[in-house]
């Protein structure tokens with residue numbers, strides 16, 4: 001469970017990118033974030049994954065106050081909150097399997113990523129996760145030959161192998177055709193329902209948010225202006241974004 005209280009981010013001598021953002025997320029939640037370009041969506045996700053510094057606010061993660069828990073509490077967030085980009089960074093000349101095993105920045109030590117050293121239980125865990133994504137036949141393929149949707153699903157497998165309990169995803173289906181977008185979002189939804197993973201995803205385009213998320217957060221000018229559960233946005237609400 002995570003609890004965000006009054007998250008504010010200001011660029012020194014510059015603009016306020018996020019203003020007093022407050023919300024909770026619980027196991028199994030699929031939360032979509034909507035808002036116009038520049039409203040602060042990516043900044044919010046990066047703050048949740050501690051890839052951006054907070055100016056002020058309180059972050060409770062699994063009952064612990066992250067900013068009062070020292071380096072261990074921050075490491076816990078970095079390990080358990082995986083950041084999924086629109087175009088996931090995979091090593092293009094390594095196989096899908098190797099990419100899953102060696103992990104992503106933040107979740108895995110740098111030496112592990114660069115040497116790609118593998119233990120047999122790592123291998124089994126990664127193959128298992130790839131199989132669950134229906135990509136067993138792609139495991140030995142170089143990442144650069146995978147389609148956009150397959151790369152995204154390999155990035156999801158990688159996050160889970162390295163201990164993700166929360167996935168924050170920045171427009172994860174923006175570059176995909178509708179069929180592949182359905183597959184990726186369906187998979188994220190299943191992870192929420194079957195494994196209690198929390199997904200917080202920017203889904204501003206189209207009706208993805210309404211179709212897949214349980215809840216929609218709306219940002220405007222760095223402020224949380226909407227928090228809507230289990231229904232489509234009204235026209236009035238859409239106009240707030």
Ligand SMILES: Nc1ncnc2c1ncn2[C@@H]1O[C@H](COP(=O)(O)OP(=O)(O)OP(=O)(O)O)[C@@H](O)[C@H]1O
Nearest residue numbers: 011014015017035036037038039040041042043044
């Ligand atoms: N380091 C920074 N210094 C100054 N301004 C910044 C910085 N990072 C982001 N911004 C500004 O903060 C605002 C919010 O940026 P952010 O990327 O979070 O928006 P967004 O809602 O994700 O936009 P988009 O949908 O276009 O990706 C933008 O106006 C951006 O230019």
